Amino acid sequence: MNIEKGLLIVLSGPSGVGKGTVRKSIFDDPSTDFKYSISMTTRKMRQGETDGVDYFFKSREEFEALIADDQFIEYAEYVGNYYGTPVQYVRDTMDNGYDVFLEIEVEGAKQVRKKFPEALFIFLAPPSLEHLKERLVGRGTESDEIIQNRILEARKEVEMMNLYDYVVVNDEVELAKERIQSIVEAEHLKRERVEARYRKMILEAKK
Numbered sequence: 202m203n204i205e206k207g208l209l210i211v212l213s214g215p216s217g218v219g220k221g222t223v224r225k226s227i228f229d230d231p232s233t234d235f236k237y238s239i240s241m242t243t244r245k246m247r248q249g250e251t252d253g254v255d256y257f258f259k260s261r262e263e264f265e266a267l268i269a270d271d272q273f274i275e276y277a278e279y280v281g282n283y284y285g286t287p288v289q290y291v292r293d294t295m296d297n298g299y300d301v302f303l304e305i306e307v308e309g310a311k312q313v314r315k316k317f318p319e320a321l322f323i324f325l326a327p328p329s330l331e332h333l334k335e336r337l338v339g340r341g342t343e344s345d346e347i348i349q350n351r352i353l354e355a356r357k358e359v360e361m362m363n364l365y366d367y368v369v370v371n372d373e374v375e376l377a378k379e380r381i382q383s384i385v386e387a388e389h390l391k392r393e394r395v396e397a398r399y400r401k402m403i404l405e406a407k408k
């Protein structure tokens with residue numbers, strides 16, 4: 202453990218639960234001091250999205266070359282497209298002492314757990330699967346077939362929530378945001394206390 206280094210925070214959960222919405226609310230809050238790691242994807246840019254802000258949009262060929270070059274902490278193929286977290290930004294930012302925040306689907310979160318077991322894993326859960334379906338339909342960005350696929354994925358994903366450090370219910374965006382901020386704050390305090398205890402033990406052992 203090294204508290205000089207930033208914390209890696211992983212927010213995951215089923216598509217349509219509100220990860221993007223909650224993440225935006227976290228980063229719109231001026232009191233937030235963690236850094237968002239922008240993912241790469243091969244999916245098409247949606248209206249209102251900007252390359253380099255929402256995602257780095259890549260072709261399949263470009264993405265596969267980056268995979269071959271080991272440029273991702275994790276990546277996953279999700280409903281026909283690649284999504285991945287670039288390794289360089291995350292390592293540099295954490296080494297500079299900042300917390301880094303990832304918003305990724307559950308398969309990628311599993312890979313992060315293998316590489317960074319000390320990361321903080323937060324599962325964003327819908328109040329119910331019915332709510333989840335309503336949100337996916339309400340967003341209106343996907344066809345019925347894709348929505349059906351995403352609901353099927355979500356059923357499997359919800360079963361994985363017991364593998365996470367925390368589960369946050371996204372009933373209201375503002376509340377979910379505050380819960381996540383409190384969890385991160387509490388995690389820092391906990392790690393500082395553990396670190397202080399180790400330091401004391403080492404000093405005593407040297408006597």
Ligand SMILES: Nc1nc2c(ncn2[C@@H]2O[C@H](COP(=O)(O)OP(=O)(O)O)[C@@H](O)[C@H]2O)c(=O)[nH]1
Pocket residue numbers: 214215216217220221240241244275276277279284285286304305306307308309310
């Ligand atoms: N594994 C992984 N998943 C990602 C990454 N970036 C975004 N995702 C997830 O990919 C899924 C689809 O994202 P997107 O196409 O933007 O749709 P939306 O999140 O449902 O609006 C969501 O669950 C995202 O959280 C990433 O870098 N790695």
Ligand SMILES: Nc1ncnc2c1ncn2[C@@H]1O[C@H](COP(=O)(O)OP(=O)(O)O)[C@@H](O)[C@H]1O
Pocket residue numbers: 214215216217218219220221222223336337339340371372373374
């Ligand atoms: N707490 C909430 N209550 C009601 N609707 C929400 C809430 N959080 C998000 N939504 C809506 O649900 C839809 C899916 O949210 P989004 O952030 O795109 O999900 P994800 O990134 O997990 O796929 C959007 O239309 C969003 O406005």
